[in-house]
Amino acid sequence: MSQTIEETLLAKRESGKKSLVVYLTGGLDEHFEATVEEVSASGADVIEIGIPFSDPVMDGPTIQRANDMALTSGATPVSILDRVKQVESPTPLAVMTYYNIAASMGVERFASLLARSRVSGCILPDLPLEEVEPWANAADEEEVETILLAAPTAPDERLPIICERSRGFIYGVGLLGVTGVRQELASSAIEISTRLKKVTNLPVLVGVGIGTPDQAVEASRASDGVVVGSAVVERMLEGGGPERVGALVKEFRTALDEATF
Amino acid sequence: MSLGEINGLRDPDESGRFGEFGGRFVPETLIPACLDLEKSFKEAWADKEFRSRLDQLLSEYAGRPSPLTECPNLSKELGCRVLLKREDLNHTGSHKINNVLGQALLAQRMGKTRLLAETGAGQHGVATATAAALLGMECCVYMGEVDIERQELNVFRMRLLGAEVRTALSGSRTLKDAINEAMRDWVATVEESHYCLGSVMGPHPYPWMVRTFHEVLGKEAREQSEERLGTVPDLVVACVGGGSNAIGIFSGFADSSAELVGVEPSGGAAVGRGVPGVVHGSRSFLLQDEFGQVLEAESISAGLDYPGVGPEHSHLADSGRARYESVTDEEVIEAFQLLSRMEGIIPALEPAHALAWVSRERESLEGKTVLINLSGRGDKDVGQMMEVLEVDDGK
Numbered sequence: 001m002s003q004t005i006e007e008t009l010l011a012k013r014e015s016g017k018k019s020l021v022v023y024l025t026g027g028l029d030e031h032f033e034a035t036v037e038e039v040s041a042s043g044a045d046v047i048e049i050g051i052p053f054s055d056p057v058m059d060g061p062t063i064q065r066a067n068d069m070a071l072t073s074g075a076t077p078v079s080i081l082d083r084v085k086q087v088e089s090p091t092p093l094a095v096m097t098y099y100n101i102a103a104s105m106g107v108e109r110f111a112s113l114l115a116r117s118r119v120s121g122c123i124l125p126d127l128p129l130e131e132v133e134p135w136a137n138a139a140d141e142e143e144v145e146t147i148l149l150a151a152p153t154a155p156d157e158r159l160p161i162i163c164e165r166s167r168g169f170i171y172g173v174g175l176l177g178v179t180g181v182r183q184e185l186a187s188s189a190i191e192i193s194t195r196l197k198k199v200t201n202l203p204v205l206v207g208v209g210i211g212t213p214d215q216a217v218e219a220s221r222a223s224d225g226v227v228v229g230s231a232v233v234e235r236m237l238e239g240g241g242p243e244r245v246g247a248l249v250k251e252f253r254t255a256l257d258e259a260t261f
Numbered sequence: 262m263s264l265g266e267i268n269g270l271r272d273p274d275e276s277g278r279f280g281e282f283g284g285r286f287v288p289e290t291l292i293p294a295c296l297d298l299e300k301s302f303k304e305a306w307a308d309k310e311f312r313s314r315l316d317q318l319l320s321e322y323a324g325r326p327s328p329l330t331e332c333p334n335l336s337k338e339l340g341c342r343v344l345l346k347r348e349d350l351n352h353t354g355s356h357k358i359n360n361v362l363g364q365a366l367l368a369q370r371m372g373k374t375r376l377l378a379e380t381g382a383g384q385h386g387v388a389t390a391t392a393a394a395l396l397g398m399e400c401c402v403y404m405g406e407v408d409i410e411r412q413e414l415n416v417f418r419m420r421l422l423g424a425e426v427r428t429a430l431s432g433s434r435t436l437k438d439a440i441n442e443a444m445r446d447w448v449a450t451v452e453e454s455h456y457c458l459g460s461v462m463g464p465h466p467y468p469w470m471v472r473t474f475h476e477v478l479g480k481e482a483r484e485q486s487e488e489r490l491g492t493v494p495d496l497v498v499a500c501v502g503g504g505s506n507a508i509g510i511f512s513g514f515a516d517s518s519a520e521l522v523g524v525e526p527s528g529g530a531a532v533g534r535g536v537p538g539v540v541h542g543s544r545s546f547l548l549q550d551e552f553g554q555v556l557e558a559e560s561i562s563a564g565l566d567y568p569g570v571g572p573e574h575s576h577l578a579d580s581g582r583a584r585y586e587s588v589t590d591e592e593v594i595e596a597f598q599l600l601s602r603m604e605g606i607i608p609a610l611e612p613a614h615a616l617a618w619v620s621r622e623r624e625s626l627e628g629k630t631v632l633i634n635l636s637g638r639g640d641k642d643v644g645q646m647m648e649v650l651e652v653d654d655g656k
Contacts (some may be wrong), residue, residue: 021482053553053554053556054432054554054555054556055432055437055441055442055443055541057287057288057445057448057541058288058443058448060445064431068431068432071554073342075638076552077552078552079552096636098553099286099539100538100539100540100547100549100553101552101553102553103538103539103544103553104536104538104549104551104552104553105552105553125288125289125306126286126287126288126539127286128285128286128287128288128292129289129292130285130286130292131276131286145350148289149288149289149290150289151288151289151292151293152290152295153290153291153292153451153452154289154292155293156291158293162289172288173289176290176448176449176450176451176452177448177449178448178449179447190269212562256486
């Protein structure tokens with residue numbers, strides 16, 4: 001087994017660089033495996049595979065559209081993870097989906113399926129700290145890292161508790177809202193990162209509302225890096241193939257590597 | 262002691278669970294808002310001033326108490342004694358106003374300036390728009406595109422009342438998707454908006470809080486029954502989508518000998534055909550496929566066109582205290598006409614489900630006393646029914 005997500009991102013931080021986590025909708029089209037490989041080769045440190053759910057309340061229009069397309073084409077959690085297994089890439093993978101996908105299979109079975117599919121981590125945005133225990137315990141058992149979200153609305157005393165239960169990294173929610181590209185970086189992206197850095201040694205990544213390389217650089221001033229989703233999925237939906245998606249990821253990578261922090 | 266315990270229904274535990282159902286499955290962004298809402302609701306409910314303000318609005322503005330109506334003609338036809346709890350006579354035409362006035366007052370007390378709601382048939386949207394107009398708050402209602410078409414009168418009503426109606430274009434474009442959109446809006450506007458959820462569903466404290474605001478109708482019905490019958494009815498029957506009107510009337514009889522029956526549409530029978538799952542904030546019976554994708558419900562009634570059900574109903578079904586049956590759209594259309602002709606009362610399509618079940622089961626109900634919660638009036642449905650019935654005539 002390759003490095004865990006946490007090891008990978010900590011090593012990145014040690015090297016003085018910022019991390020780039022890229023989200024891709026799983027099973028979107030026939031290029032899925034090639035897209036993951038291309039994104040890996042283009043410099044993503046971790047790749048998040050979205051498993052589409054019928055009612056994605058944390059997602060904006062772009063990811064909803066990709067979700068619907070994947071579901072309509074018949075993608076299921078099992079078929080997507082089967083394809084993930086075929087991917088040849090050294091980059092650690094995480095799955096992002098909603099809790100009912102895990103719950104309907106049973107949390108132990110879902111955790112074991114992820115592990116067998118060489119998935120290192122999992123993000124369930126509708127499973128907050130109060131409800132996470134059964135899942136997180138099953139995931140710990142299979143050495144799948146449960147990545148928790150921390151939102152701008154959290155009072156100070158809540159943040160260290162979330163960080164303590166999170167594995168891999170802590171996902172700072174950059175703004176009040178759902179996933180999607182915004183005109184400007186919200187000031188809350190800097191604030192949440194700053195607050196999180198004060199209370200944890202885990203890598204702090206900020207996502208939601210990071211749509212351009214410039215925004216990624218700006219957000220990384222206070223964090224250890226960023227999660228980029230909708231901008232990449234938008235590129236996937238344009239249908240230019242894996243190379244065009246890879247080209248966008250390279251833009252983010254280059255911007256982060258060339259900026260001085 | 263809480264009102265819930267007095268009425269025989271249990272309050273949820275600290276995690277918001279009724280038995281193994283309920284909980285708080287929402288994005289982290291919303292957790293502080295849910296915790297704050299729970300705290301504020303408990304404080305408000307214990308505050309005499311808040312309670313008397315709500316009681317005053319319920320009587321002087323909403324027209325409570327609603328009467329209990331004996332149905333002599335229908336009783337003769339069916340062979341059982343039928344009584345109706347007339348929630349259709351409330352201001353805005355349904356039971357929804359009970360919950361909405363409570364939540365709107367609470368939101369104002371919490372310093373929120375905007376009410377956010379989802380609606381299926383439009384009854385909850387109209388009620389929320391009404392409360393917002395009354396209290397001078399901003400109001401935004403999400404409604405599925407399909408429902409906007411079949412409930413255009415209610416769309417107009419909401420706009421007339423000053424609310425903004427936004428179309429939910431995703432998924433089945435009905436109630437389920439309107440809830441998704443409302444939750445997305447809430448995630449983005451949680452600091453100024455209160456999500457005025459319309460049924461006994463969603464994350465804790467909603468299922469409990471919404472039930473508490475509807476207990477007034479159960480309490481009235483119990484007192485009216487005792488007065489009229491000297492006892493409780495043999496059966497208490499109500500339609501169930503999310504299940505707010507049903508839990509309201511059940512709350513008045515849960516500690517009695519009355520049999521409690523919830524009636525679901527056959528195309529959205531979450532208790533009847535679903536398995537436990539998690540969507541829209543809580544764990545409950547849910548129509549879903551083998552991978553956990555939520556299925557689309559299908560019902561002639563926009564208000565019941567929902568693949569899930571409130572968690573307390575799942576618990577009542579699980580524990581056996583209530584039972585859940587289903588009826589077809591055809592049976593509902595029959596019942597809609599039956600009550601109109603027999604008693605001069607045009608029911609909404611939602612409570613027509615409860616009537617349809619009683620009508621179908623008339624043989625086994627012979628000689629019994631049946632209380633039906635007539636949760637809303639049918640004005641909103643006459644346009645849709647005019648089309649349905651004319652098409653049938655032409656066949």
